[in-house]
Structure formats: C-alpha cells, structure tokens
Amino acid sequence: MISVKNIRKVFGQLEVLKGINLDIESNQVVSIVGASGAGKTTLLQIMGSLLNPSSGDVLIDGANICLMTDKELSSFRNEKIGFVFQQHHLLPEFTAFENVCIPGYIARKDNREVEQQAKELLELLGLSHRLSHRPQELSGGEQQRVAIARALINNPSVIFADEPSGNLDSHNKQELHSLFFKLRDQFGHTFVVVTHDLELAKMSDRIITLNDGQVVNG
Numbered sequence: 484m485i486s487v488k489n490i491r492k493v494f495g496q497l498e499v500l501k502g503i504n505l506d507i508e509s510n511q512v513v514s515i516v517g518a519s520g521a522g523k524t525t526l527l528q529i530m531g532s533l534l535n536p537s538s539g540d541v542l543i544d545g546a547n548i549c550l551m552t553d554k555e556l557s558s559f560r561n562e563k564i565g566f567v568f569q570q571h572h573l574l575p576e577f578t579a580f581e582n583v584c585i586p587g588y589i590a591r592k593d594n595r596e597v598e599q600q601a602k603e604l605l606e607l608l609g610l611s612h613r614l615s616h617r618p619q620e621l622s623g624g625e626q627q628r629v630a631i632a633r634a635l636i637n638n639p640s641v642i643f644a645d646e647p648s649g650n651l652d653s654h655n656k657q658e659l660h661s662l663f664f665k666l667r668d669q670f671g672h673t674f675v676v677v678t679h680d681l682e683l684a685k686m687s688d689r690i691i692t693l694n695d696g697q698v699v700n701g
C-alpha cells in the first residue's frame with residue numbers, strides 16, 4: 484500500500500536519505516528505528532507528504548504523492564492519512580470531542596455522521612467520560628488518545644506517528660501501543676511509527692532500521 488522508490492533527501496551539503504526503497508503492506512504496525520540523526524523523521528515526513536524528497540517517489544494506494552499539486556495533496560491527506568506527533572497539537576480552545584470532529588467537518592462529511600463517529604472513536608479509546616474536557620483538563624495519555632481519535636476520524640488507510648509515546652510514562656506508553664494493535668485488528672489500519680521504544684518495536688509486525696540515511700534492516 485506504501486511504496487517508497489529510491490528516495491533521496493539533501494539539506495544543503497547534507498545527504499540525509501541516500502536512496503530508500505521500501506514496500507509497506509496494509510494492516511500492519513511497522514516501527515522505524517535507528518540512531519538519532521539516522522533520518523527517521525525525515526523519511527516519515529516524506530512518506531506522509533509533509534516534506535518533498537530531493538528525488539524519488541512515494542506511492543500510497545497506487546497514487547504518486549510526489550506528483551500532486553498542493554490542492555490535490557491536501558485533499559489526499561485529509562482522506563487517506565492520519566498523523567500523530569509527540570506533541571499532540573490539539574486546539575486548546577476546543578473540547579476533546581470538538582478536536583476529533585474538526586478534520587471531519589473540514590472533509591465536508593455529514594456533520595451528524597462525523598459527530599457519531601467521533602463519539603464512537605472516543606468511546607473505543609476509553610474517553611467517553613472526557614468528551615467535554617479541553618486538552619489542558621486531560622492527562623498526557625488522554626491527550627494522546629484524543630490525538631489518535633482525531634487522526635482516525637476520516638478513516639485513513641495509514642497513520643504516520645512520530646514518537647507518539649515519547650512524552651508518556653510507561654503505563655500510558657503501553658496503553659497507547661496496545662491501541663495501535665487493537666485498531667489494526669479492528670479496522671485494518673496501517674501504522675508507521677518512528678520510535679525509540681524497543682518494546683513497541685519488538686511487538687511490531689515489522690521493524691525497519693535506518694542507519695545514516697539507509698535502510699539496513701527490514
């Protein structure tokens with residue numbers, strides 16, 4: 484479902500990705516690991532269409548995201564891709580429920596359908612008692628689960644996550660990770676996760692190891 488073809492990325496004199504080739508299948512939790520500076524975030528951002536490669540192509544469900552216009556990309560992203568970052572980036576003035584609904588409203592879905600789905604997702608993630616809380620009234624683990632519900636509201640085929648459990652204690656970390664597997668099983672989502680967490684990596688369907696801008700394993 485994701486095909487990465489000979490991706491290179493150069494920042495000034497620095498070649499950060501040196502020809503990455505990968506095929507990632509659907510319905511998997513895939514961890515990307517490697518030393519700091521290996522190029523993990525850069526690769527994730529290119530696969531998620533947030534950053535242009537210097538050369539190469541990325542195909543998601545057969546569509547080449549590197550050839551799309553900005554307008555095509557933003558609707559493609561909204562439909563097909565969910566993002567979860569280390570910082571949750573929830574909007575502080577909106578409730579948990581509203582934060583989850585907003586991308587659905589933007590995708591111009593039926594509002595009632597969006598709201599129903601947001602309630603179901605928040606319930607599935609153990610947050611039905613937190614619908615009207617604002618982000619600052621939630622714990623770190625709860626905030627991150629709201630961010631996941633928001634990433635899922637438009638039923639994306641793939642969720643890209645960059646150190647999603649980086650700010651969580653070990654209990655919340657474990658809960659978040661088991662959620663990925665539960666969602667994979669229940670909805671067939673694909674998760675591509677940059678992580679330093681070896682526990683998560685070990686549980687994953689696949690581990691991709693980057694070293695100095697190249698895939699060395701996986």
Ligand SMILES: Nc1ncnc2c1ncn2[C@@H]1O[C@H](COP(=O)(O)OP(=O)(O)OP(=O)(O)O)[C@@H](O)[C@H]1O
Pocket residue numbers: 494497499517518519520521522523524525526
């Ligand atoms: N916008 C940029 N301009 C210049 N250099 C950059 C830019 N973004 C990343 N880099 C450099 O590219 C290299 C890879 O960065 P990247 O964030 O992809 O690494 P990483 O493997 O995710 O590291 P970490 O585990 O520390 O987050 C680093 O040396 C970084 O300094």
